[in-house]
Amino acid sequence: MSILLIKDGDVYAPEHQGEKDILVINEKIFFIDQNILTSALNAMDKNIKIIDASKCMVIPGHIDQHVHINGAGGEGGPQYRTPPIQLSEFVKAGITSVVGLLGTDGFARSLKALLMKARALEQEGISTWIYTGAYEYPSPTITESILSDLILIDKVIGLKIALSDHRASHPTVDEFIKVTSEARAGGILAGKAGVVHIHMGGEKQGLNCLFDIIRNTEIPIEQFAPTHLNKKDEELFRQVVEFGKIGGYIDLTAGVSGEEKSSHSIKPGKAIKELMKNGISIEKITISSDGNGSLPKFNEKKEFVGMSIASVSSLHQEFINMVKEEKFSIKEAIHVTSTNIAKHLKLDKKGEIRVGKDADIIALDKDTLKIKHVIARGKVLMEDEEVVKFGTFEKE
Structure with missing residues (x-):
């Protein structure tokens, strides 16, 4: 003892x-x-x-629901693949629970290797889970399906997929309904959240696919966890507000200053203020780091021009920014970096x-x-x- x-x-x-x-x-x-x-x-x-x-x-310890624990990247070629992350990076960032995932590359990057990295980090000290899938459709899996991954593999708690991004597979609404239904059924049968964690790019369709599904099926809006929603785009922000008002969770990405001319995003703290002004409850807002992921830079022609690596430390920096600069309460800052995430992902012992x-x-x-x-x-x-x-x- x-x-x-x-x-x-x-x-x-x-x-x-x-x-x-x-x-x-x-x-x-x-x-x-x-x-x-x-x-x-x-x-x-x-x-x-x-x-x-x-x-x-x-x-409570921070919960980061979007980290490329076994590396990511490769948009500029093999030399731009980011390496696996080490335990001490999470410790220094105050992250005690993490969800690992794949990114653009669901072919050379392996879900099996991701699973083993998650198990290693858990044995070393922190709590870990993963999403099956990657950017593309059909989704890569460890077993024969999304459903069986969720049911048979303890650490799989949901599905990752990409929408509205020039690197994505651009699934149709019907195809997206199919994978969402699999994730939902798998979650129900396994007693897990079964969320669909969605990388949202900057294309004009935005969240339209999600609205179509919410209007035309009985799949609850809480099944979705769209991320990277703090973008400098008036139409997308209007959609994000609408999504939040009807009960959806809104995940913002840490680590952007929003002040550079080249930046396409605004800081999470400022985004949260705007969302709350529009009637969105802070209990429906979360922040994740996109940690250890590649941050490729593309020009107006979508040509690759450079790369950097996201840091998991950005999550705690956003916590500090919320309290010190944006004047949120400690309770509010905890909600978006821990408590809300635990609730949405059904991590009942966390947050x-x-x-x-x-x-x-x-x-x-x-x-x-x-x-x-x-x-x-x-x-x-x-x-x-x-x-x-x-x-x-x-x-x-």
Whole structure:
């Protein structure tokens, strides 16, 4: 039995709980109260670990639902394929749960390799899941179908596909209904979310395919998780607002300043403000990093002109920006980086600091919001700003 006591932190669960101690036994939050006695715990187990969080706010660990954990890219040729990500990058970013996925390349990139990378990261310390599929239609799978991937493979919780993008397969509405129906049925039979996580490009049709399905079938709008929706396009923003007003989840991509002339996106914090002004509940908005993915640059003729790599650290930077620059509350920032994601993806043990939940916790400096401590499933991965748990092949 392992015992961890987080002392005197200002707890946001995401609701503000005030100064509390959090007792963790093995992987779970066992008790939350003021002044839990360390003497009594020491009598139980001399090896109790104590984290001093007296100058920290304590929040649920970030959940990133869009990370290319085993690499991505290749739009400019083989030399532009990004490498697999290491555990310490997640630890430094305060990410305790992640969903891995494929990108443009669903041929040379393997879902089986993605699954094994997810299993490796989980054994190293964080919680992981994956989406089956990639950009193209028909969707690549691990078994013979989307349905069987969801039912038979524990880590598969949904489907990835691309729409409105010049690199996509441009499925018809009927084809998209077919894959969505498979994902929904697989989710129902497996007790999973079965979401369809949709890379949204910048083509003019935007979200029209989703609206067609919502109007003409009984598939619920929550089945969809469109991402990259913080684009500088008035028509797409109008569609995003409409999508949110009828109950859809809106996922924004971190790591864009929105200020460069070449940028096609706006910062998530500013996008959230505009969405809320238009009547969208913050509980329907999420942020993901697109971490470790390639960021190809194309000119007006859609010719490849350059490449960079997205960082998972952008998720916590957006958390800081929301609080410091855009003046959102801590509770609101937690909702979009953790709680809402857990709810949409049916990750029932994640996204909150409550008794019985997984002990996925990060402690932040109260003034700077810099990450001080990271705990994932009850294990300390960062202490006093120092990473203490590295991946198997990382140098400590």
